[in-house]
Amino acid sequence: MNRREFLKSAAVTGIGLTISNNLDSFIKMSEASEKVDLAVARGSSPSKITRAAIDAMGGIKKFISKGDIVVVKPNIGWDRLPEQAANTNPEVVATIVQLCYEAGAKKVKVFDRPVNDPRRCYVQSGIYDAAKAVGAEVSYIDDRKFKETMINGIALKTWPLYTEVLDADKVINVPIAKHHSLSTLTMAMKNWMGVMGGSRRQIHQKLNESLVDLCMVIKPTLTVLDAVRILTANGPQGGDLRDVKKLDTVIVGVDQVAVDSFGATLFGLKGSDLGCVEIGDGAGLGKMDLSKLKIKKISV
């Protein structure tokens, strides 16, 4: 049994057990205290669980102020349909845009640098229409807006990053949880590849280190991990519906390492199974030990 098959079967057979077992203990802990590190909402409506999870974190107003220019960064990397779980769920994205406007944001921008043709990715993912409908400024990447940025990390010294992210008042990371053959999984931390300019494919040579470096520079106000559907094999673009698992879940947190660490449990893995999470924890980027986090679980 190779790793992919293992992942797949683990995800298919183990998920239900893993989540409910782990969560119950987490919830008991979280109920004891006010401050929540991660909010995990489950329910059939992507929009409702997104709202509920952000509310559990203290409400959107805790994160977005009046007049803010907000960047909402989903994963729109592939020319795939929402049910194929290669891109962030459009309803989750639209709900976050709406929440930002409700909190008084001046402008909400949505974009990504896709791997496939940008037009097809934006339209076929459903994100273009969904985000536009609630007033977001959905734009394609403009190559002139990349700026060589100091990173001074383990693997990356400088890299061209997208200025709209660097210049925004607030940034919300909205990845989807998927299988990936090199990083095992791709979730919050890896989502920042979408604002890298230049020949970003080279970072695969030191992927985990590069992702940590990137996350040291881009620190989102909030991270919303979409696990409405997760992709358990043939990621990150998938295509086969048999590789998709419907979990009807979103995970919200501020600490990206924690979010990814929790995300790993959705696939029957631990945070320490992911290189970027482990290195991120060691570098002080965030905490991967879920037992030390306050996790609030909500059913909607």
Added chain:
Amino acid sequence: MQNLRRISQGIFFLLFLFLFLQTESKGHDELGYPVKLFLDFDPLIFITTILSAHAVAVAFYLSIILIAITIIFGRVFCGWACPLGTLNNIIGYLKRFSPDTTVRDWYRLKYYILIFLIVSSVFTLQLVGIMDPLSLLIRSFSISVYPLFNYGIRAVFDAIYNLNFKGIVDLSEAIYSGLKKSVLSFEQPLFNQSAFIGIIFLIVLGLNLSEKRFWCRYLCPLGALLGLFSRYSLLKRSVSEGCTSCSSCASVCQGNALPDKGEKWRNSECFYCWNCDDICPQNAVSFGFVKKKSVSIDLGRRMVLTSMLSGIITVPLLRSTPLSLSGFSDSTLIRPPGSLEEKEFLKRCVKCGECMKVCITNGLQPTLFEAGIEGIWSPVLIPRIGYCEFRCTLCGQVCPTGAIKQLPLKEKTKVKIGLAMIDKGTCLPYAHATPCIVCEEVCPTLKKAIWFEQATVKNRQGKETIIKQPRVDLELCIGCGICETKCPVLGQPAIYIISVGESRSKENQLLL
């Protein structure tokens, strides 16, 4: 009448431009406009495709309408509608021709070209696209004019953007984004041979300075075909007794139709532009449905025979090349998905460039001699420039002759256009024990055609590391080329596509 004609020319030209601009993806599966409409109305392509391939796209029956119009009204298409004719018309105005300029009497030439093209198509050689005016215009626009236009506009706005004067940049960016939404392409189109095809187009336009409507008068094979039908047209020109033979009409005639020679007026050469009627000081010219005999055009038996023979000889001349051997054919000749088997493909492809214009990644490029002289300017996928987008079916949708079949999405994703091969000498995990999974990551087949073998290798210090080395599952690979496009080994890629294994061919196969 002149103004009416100009309005008509303007409307058709704008329609042409509009459809041209719409020949671009907006992210949906379909374009939403009949972008190949002008080609559908082209009877020259209709006739030669029937002759060469014994088959024709349904939409082409529209071209019968154009034949019917020509039989009733004469070559009104040339004078009132043809977008290339309109361009020639406009360029002609750049030079003032003195009334006594002697005009060449080469009008027969285009009939010889027509005969050549039709006879060679009888013998299955489809060369019409090289000279068909609509193919020529769309090809020139797609490959050369539009990329040039985009380059120019972008250069100007980029320069202003980089100057970084606050107020001016806001204004220029507002204009720029407006242009992007309307007339600019999504990304700068880049084509091999854009200069070459552009120069040919400039020559065609430049000939108007030598003699107005040079192309339409002497070279255009579609004009010749319509001229043949025009001879029988019902709408005829008459000159009344009032004519003083002042020859005013001769200098304004667009088509070299000898309007001042009374009954010797050449019906087949008239574009029905009405200039002679408009200018006549005696008001002696009129057009009407009258019964009278047209002057027949004498092409000369010897010359007709010569052009027929040339048409026949050209077939073996172009075809006796080793390229037809399956082992020798160019393995980089990767045809778009849905393309017919090579011989059938070449019988239909009219080199119009629609598929290259619409190709979402810019990967479809015009050939030079990869497919022989016969296949010049036919589409070839060059994955280093752009790959074939897995869920895109646009090239098949815009092909006017069915050289590229229109495939439903489900079928398209199963069509092999080639196979990926790995170069172990340059591939990072093989040659340099460096992790890289880009080809596998981007591989779009539902079960990925690229898989990994875990290999244990030693580094310089003798320490063992595990590395994933990519392998290609040739059964699953469809040759879309995204692995080659995205391979980080620039220049000579470590994974590349060859046409071997393409679904359309029986011979060009690798696996049992």
